[in-house]
Amino acid sequence: MSAYVLQQLINGLVLGSMYALVAVGFSMIYSIVRLINFAHGDVAMIGAFSTFLVFAAAGLPLWVIVPATLAVGAAVAAIIEFLVFRPQRQAPQVNGFITSLGVSILIQNVGILLLSAQPRSVRLPGLLRTNHDFFGARVTTLDILIVAATLISLLVLTLFVKRTRLGIAMRATSENVSAAQLMGIPVNRVITAAFAVGGALAGLAGLMWGGRYGQIDPLMGFVPGLKAFVAAVIGGVGSLAGAALGGYLLGMAEIMIVGMLPSEYGSYRDAFVFGLLILVLLVMPNGLLGKPAEERA
Amino acid sequence: MKRRDLLTGVAAGALALSLGIGGASAQDDEPIRIAALYNLTGGMSSIDAPALAAAELRVKQINEAGGLLGREVELISYDTRTDQGETATAAQEAVSEDVVAGIGYGDTTFVMAAAPTFQENGIPFVTSGATHPMLPTWVGDYMFMTAFGDDDQSYAIADYASEELDLDRVMVWTDESMDFTKALSKFFKERFKENGGEIAEEVSFMMGDTDFSSQISRMESLDPPVEGVFISAIPSEAGLTVRQIREAGIDIPIVSGDGFDTPLVAxxxxxxxxxxxxxxxHTYRGDDRPEVEQFIADYEEEYDRPPENSFTPLGYDAIGLIANAIETAGSADPADIRDALEQTRDYKAVTGPISYTRENMVPPKPISIIEVQGGEFNVLEIWRPEEGLEGELQE
Amino acid sequence: MTGGTGMMDRLRHNPAALGIGLLLIGAALIAGAEAWLTPFERTVIGFAGINIILAVSLSFSNGLTGLFSLGHPAFMMLGGYTAAILTFPAMRKSTMLPGLPEFIATSELSLLPATLAGGVVAAVAALIAGFPVLRLRGHYLAVATLGLIVIVQVLINNMDSITRGAIGLAGLPRLSNLWWIYGWVAVTLFVTWQLKHASLGRALMSIRENELASASIGVRRARLKLFAFVLGAFFAGVAGALWAHLVTNLTPNSFGIVTAFMIVVMVVLGGSGSLIGAALAAIALSVISEAARPIERAIDAYGLVQIVTATLLIAVLLFRPQGLFGSGEPVTRRMTTPGKPPSKTSHEHRGGFPNETS
Known part of the structure; x- marks a missing residue:
């Protein structure tokens, strides 16, 4: 394998890690309450703004900034859940989706009103931009951290869902809400926890996004949110591993189409990505790792 | 029955509302109204909002100095929400509200959704930031540009790249989702090849992209290596591309057009x-003409921030052009303003002198070549286009 | 019961008379609007009409069958571009769009045939795309149709010699007026209404309610779904054509994902499957968006309209989860209405997301 291909694989891995992180939080919420939460990307935006405009501006060190951002993401998501999604739990699913669109439009426009749409240059404290040589390819310290943080988050999340009482309660709730309730599981608390975990991951993604690219704006959540939706669907909605896989595939596809195809096809990138996605779905109508939808009798 | 009453109520209310928004006839003691159409929300807002802020500043200054022809100037602004349907609606609303002129937009496609309505109604429209050199030809004799054409700015930087930077072999990056960026690349490639240069490779990206690692790796893999890269981008992508290229340890010159004219690049x-x-x-950043320094000082005082990008002084100049025309004409009649605008010669705008001497009505403005070193902007030279030159352009 | 209600009852039993009456009232309103309103007011009303066509047709295909398609903007683009290329002055066409085949480059159609052609092209595209894609359900279908928007956008952006790429088609003849737009609104409402209340409508509704059961009683669901999807796309194409000749400018970015969301919002606000509800929601959103403009300007807070609209949207969903009219129609409540009265539908109609049980 040439150094060029290796370099592009690394590029895809880093971009995919960020998509995966947003997609897993997105899928986490979906698996519990069957909600396509379009405001998820905007939670990442709020995470990014609090990281850079509040915590970093206050001169806090990275080891304080990261948990603080996680907490902000978790709190914002839990508050949104309490205010608008909880009262609608019995409503048709499409309502949740539309509500989340409403929340997203609301957050973005409040953001423009308060902060202006102008992108801001931001920087993480510390020397994270150092380049390292990796078999002829180049990676920065931040790239390594991003991939590691994503993998660690996925691992922790898997253990959490499989091993802890709360995680098991979540899985029970995701199987059947009313049965879980009958079993004495505090469903409301479990759902709040799911939103909080998803929100924390989104906040972390916002931090990484801002840190890697160095620019944030109130509309920055839209594209990652959309990509997360797409990634989660390719992977199979509701499957955490599927969402991560979908995120990595999407990031890899975007990088490779630009990197490998003759340049005159580069402007067709998004058409290729979505064409590929439709093909995947036609072959596997429930996504890569999704469970088949049961026919309701 | 109840629901049917509600239904008729809604319909009647809608009708009443729409009827209520009518216009009043202009009188001499009434303010002179100018419409400002910009995308203040949505994807284009980071380009358009600063232009409106500067236009508002200019109107405020005019009124503080006693207005025009003894009348106050009123700027009626419309947020068209990065939506062309809204743009067409706002243009219709503006022309129905007795405005004498309109300004707006940093992007050609939005101008094309609004300006024809002004043309049909015989009201001049001055775009502050759109740079497509065919605009006045497409719209008609009521269309005016504040900025230079994309051909001029591309030729300027292509000449500089060939002659001063001695680049022979470059790569071209283009934002394929916008007309402005596509046109800029097209004119650059044309001129750079005429100058004997070679375009080694082209890559594309889309507005809203933040990750350019694939394009960068592609650039690194070229053999023989390129000596420079031309990046056709809008302000929100300008800083992102520079940062990522430099972080990758690539130090070849990066060249571009006015989309890079934003503090974000540094x-x-x-x-x-x-x-x-x-x-x-535009001859503005790093320039020491008094009108430039005055504008920057006034803008910072009004908004507590430096001008965001080059669309900002252009918004200021668009109002200036119209005000100048009204004073020259001694009339606030749209047709008189149009005639006066057409006769504009050497108007001292912040972004350089404006004259409409060319057949295609694109002002032949001087163009600054600006370098960024150590985060500082320096003007290197002023490039002058041929006066009255008719570009060999096709629709 | 008053005398007036008695008359209404009589009218209900004579739908032809009711229809003709409504048409006459509508025609009088349009004549009045064209005569007395300013171009701006007519533009606002025109866009409201286009939104009605979009919302009603999407409500028909999504609401009735439980499909969840976001693809309307893709069909609007296809319809809009087709119609725009056909009405474009032949003189300019040969230089500006050199890639067109000879017979299109030399012809210059009037609005009606161009609009029909736009609708047909959109419908054919829906037929080709729908055949494989409609096997997907729920969110999978939503993402696939989202992909359709992106693909059409990218293709139009890259086919410069036929579409002029990113700069778009500018200077189109301003042919759309209220007669054309509301004529198409009437056609859209008539066709979808007839279909909804015919046995076909019941078959479609049965797919939404229970796909397995409807299959077992012999409803050929694949064909019916495809039919609903193609018909919706036809009207979206028509709406795109009307839009292009109202704005007189068309670019690949004219309709996108945001447009798709706005149309879905109208459908859900009106009540999934309620045609009149979708139409009213379209009008309400158009009016709010324009009426709030002066307020936004007065307090210099741009974005306020979107904030207010989003808040209203959330409030409606919180307090009336079934939308304004459920899947029923406000005017036929006491007639033979398919489905149940709106008040009972809230928890049973999982509108838009059929059989999502995984």
Whole structure:
């Protein structure tokens, strides 16, 4: 394998890690309450703004900034859940989706009103931009951290869902809400926890996004949110591993189409990505790792 | 029955509302109204909002100095929400509200959704930031440009790249989702090849992209290596590309057009990485003409921030052009303003003198070549287009 | 019961008379609007009409069958571009769009045939795309149709010699007026209404309610779904054509994902499957968006309209989860209405997301 291909694989891995992180939080919420939460990307935006405009501006060190951002993401998501999604739990699913669109439009426009749409240059404290040589390819310290943080988050999340009482309660709730309730599981608390975990991951993604690219704006959540939706669907909605896989595939596809195809096809990138996605779905109508939808009798 | 009453109620209310928004007839003691159409929300807002802010500042200054022809100037602004349907609606609303002129937009496609309505109604429309050299030809004799044409700015930077930077072999990056960026690349490639240069490779990206690692790796893999890269981008992508290219340890010159004229080019990479960037832009940044320094000082005082990008002084100049025309004509009648605008010669705008001497009505403005070194902007030279030159353009 | 209600009852039993009456009232309103309103007011009303066509047709295909398609903007683009290329002055066409085949480059159609052609092209595209894609359900279908928007956008952006790429088609003849737009609104409402209340409508509704059961009683669901999807796309194409000749400018970015969301919002606000509800929601959103403009300007807070609209949207969903009219129609409540009265539908109609049980 040439150094060029290796370099592009690394590029895809880093971009995919960020998509995966947003997609897993997105899928986490979906698996519990069957909600396509379009405001998820905007939670990442709020995470990014609090990281850079509040915590970093206050001169806090990275080891304080990261948990603080996680907490902000978790709190914002839990508050949104309490205010608008909880009262609608019995409503048709499409309502949740539309509500989340409403929340997203609301957050973005409040953001423009308060902060202006102008992108801001931001920087993480510390020397994270150092380049390292990796078999002829180049990676920065931040790239390594991003991939590691994503993998660690996925691992922790898997253990959490499989091993802890709360995680098991979540899985029970995701199987059947009313049965879980009958079993004495505090469903409301479990759902709040799911939103909080998803929100924390989104906040972390916002931090990484801002840190890697160095620019944030109130509309920055839209594209990652959309990509997360797409990634989660390719992977199979509701499957955490599927969402991560979908995120990595999407990031890899975007990088490779630009990197490998003759340049005159580069402007067709998004058409290729979505064409590929439709093909995947036609072959596997429930996504890569999704469970088949049961026919309701 | 109840629901049917509600239904008729809604319909009647809608009708009453729409009827209620009518216009009043202009009188001499009434303010002179100018419409400002910009995308203040949605994807284009980071380009358009600063232009409106500067236009509002100019109107405020005019009124503080006693207005025009003894009348106050009123700027009626419309947020068209990065939506062309809204743009068409707002244009219709503006022309129905007795405005004498309209200004707006940093992007050609939005001008094309609004300006024809002004043309049909015999009201001049001055675009502050759109740079497509065919605009006045497409719209008609009521269409005016504040900025230079994309051909001029591309030729300026292409000449500089060939002659001063001695580049023979470059790569071209283009934002394929916008007309402005596509046109800029097209004119650059045309001129750079005429100058004997070689375009080694082209890559594309889309507005809203933040990750350019694939394009960068592609650039690194070229053999023989390129000596420079031309990046056709809008302000929100300008700093992102510079930062990522420099972070990858690539130090070849980066060249571009006025989309790079934003503090983000220096701030996003930071002073240690913002080096060897060269772009063509309006004679404004780093310029020491008194009108430039005055504008920057006034803008900072009004808004507590420096002008965001080059669309900002252009918004200021668009109002200036119209005000100048009203005073020259001694009339606030749209047709008189149009005639006066057409006769504009050597108007001292912040972004350089404006004259409509060319057949295609694109002002032949001087163009600054600006470099960024250590996060600082310096003007290197002023490029002058041929007066009255008719570009060989096709629709 | 008053005398007036008695008359209404009589009218209900004579739908032809009711229809003709409504048409006459509508025609009088349009004549009045064209005569007395300013171009701006007519533009606002025109866009409201286009939104009605979009919302009603999407409500028909999504609401009735439980499909969840976001693809309307893709069909609007296809319809809009087709119609725009056909009405474009032949003189300019040969230089500006050199890639067109000879017979299109030399012809210059009037609005009606161009609009029909736009609708047909959109419908054919829906037929080709729908055949494989409609096997997907729920969110999978939503993402696939989202992909359709992106693909059409990218293709139009890259086919410069036929579409002029990113700069778009500018200077189109301003042919759309209220007669054309509301004529198409009437056609859209008539066709979808007839289909909804015919046995076909019941078959479609049965797919939404229970796909397995409807299959077992012999409803050929694949064909019916495809039919609903193609018909919806036809009207979206028509709406795109009307839009292009109202704005007189068309670019690949004219309709996108945001447009798709706005149309879905109208459908859900009106009540999934309620045609009149979708139409009213379209009008309400158009009016709010324009009426709030002066307020936004007065307090210099741009974005306020979107904030207010989003808040209203959330409030409606919180307090009336079934939308304004459920899947029923406000005017036929006491007639033979398919489905149940709106008040009972809230928890049973999982509108838009059929059989999502995984």
């Amino acid at each position: 701030e996003t990479p930071g002073p240690e990485l913002a080096n060897d960037v060269y772009f063509s832009s």
